[in-house]
Amino acid sequence: MGFPEEHVVKAVKENGEESADLILETLLTYSASPLALQSSPEEDQPPISIIKRESEEETDQSSSDYYENLLEDFSDADSLPEDEDTMTPLSDNDNKLLFLMDMGYDMDESSIAIERCGPDSSIDQLTDFISAAQLAKGSDHLYRDAEDEDKCQKKRKRLAYLSWKKKNQRPNKKICNGEDELMKLPKPMVGFGVPNQPYPAFQRTLPEDALGPLYFYYENVALAPKGVWNTISRYLYDIHPEFVDSKFFCACARKRGYIHNLPVGNRFRLLPIPAATIQDAFPLSKKWWPAWDTRTKLNCLKTTVASAKTTEKIRKALEDCDGDPPLVVQKYVMEECRKWNLVWIGKNRVATLEPDEFEVLLGFPKNHTRGGGSNRTDRFKSLGNSFQIDTVAYHLSVLKPLFPTGITVLSLFSGIGGAEVSLHRLNIPLKSVVSVEISQVNRNIVRSWWEQTNQRGCLIELEDVQLLSHERLEQLIHSVGGFDLVIGGSPCNNLAGCNRVSRDGLDGKESALFFDYWRILDSVKCIQKNRQKN
């Protein structure tokens, strides 16, 4: 692309020499480059994490000199290859490939980006895609490994430029909403079908590159900030999420999105079927349950529970009433009960759930998280972050006839072993499980469960998904003979509605680890595909 000298002069004249940002913005508005600037900010949901991190790193240098150099570099890098002399006109994809390579990207990463983002993708989308991939792989090592320091500098500047550009984009609400409409949550939230509910009409066609033999299963909160599921879906082969509320499987709600490439026919439930209502799950509470508390299902079990002060305030509020409490008191009590999942344990007395009650509601063995250095707070946190076993097992049940002799699993963000427990409860033998979990306490829980259930297979425990490199994956695949299933739910901290502090979407520190899920899945597919060829 480059910026014509007259444009630069004009931009400097309009904005003064001091404001590099304004100069650059003005130059961009002048530019009529068909490729480099063709995309609108609303056309994609960029993997913002790379943008901010690089931004933090690079904006310290936001001097005129820096941007002058940056522009200078782009004068070279953004030039489209000229092919007027060639006999056959290059296709749009070829042009994009050459353009990306000219920007300093490798052929492989450029090709993958074009393939994944589709033929209509813009250069912006492609560079975003590659940038996210680089972040997921640990962008630092790209720089360390770069043989040519100039190339390395160029890459940093390019990313800084992208950062700057994204930060200065003006959101287009109309288009954003348009995207979200595509990811509308189903009502009722039954995904591709749940027991005892009418089967929803849906059409599921998996893209070719998403098909097995490697199966994958990804989970996260359904009610994520706008655009998050669009991004996740785009990275995971454009598969539409299956949004399911676990209230159709047990006595508590748990609205989650699942992206997977599993078959969806002939699913079956785990037995025994758990209690479907609060009253069935807590029979002793029936005696004290007031008629005006009409709840039959608990809300989502979260990572913390109400304080003793809350339940005491409720008791006092009710005891101050003669007979049935007035509507205003009922409303207050019900709000607190719904917010904190309180159950009735006596006259005018409500209580929080205990960790073992969390375990049973979520489908884990009672005392699954007890002991092993886990305190009460830890248990609530781990359980609140976990799968609902009956729901996940329903989805995974289709694997049972496919793997009668056992399955080899890569379990990412394992937590307290929701995936492993689900497969075990389905009586699918666990041949080998590579479990990656950052929390020592959670790893203890999984290891303890593994031993208690007399698993015959091999459990390999790893700590950090970010350290799970391509090379390490090759070793593991060689060691276990290949994975059949990659499963996991990446952290929701920055997506969850009750996070009042850092609900930053996939840009958040923890939730950005989704890109590691995608990176690892992609690596496994690639490695195993190559193994098949050889």
Add this chain to the structure above:
DNA sequence: GGTACTATGAATCCGTAC
């Protein structure tokens, strides 16, 4: 130092009325 406890809204969806 470890653990338990407590205060802290906003984003989003959905139903309803107009």
Add this chain to the structure above:
DNA sequence: GTACGGATTCATAGTACC
């Protein structure tokens, strides 16, 4: 179509206590 209100939400950071 729009405005409004109700309902829901895999949490975080600071503080008190032992």
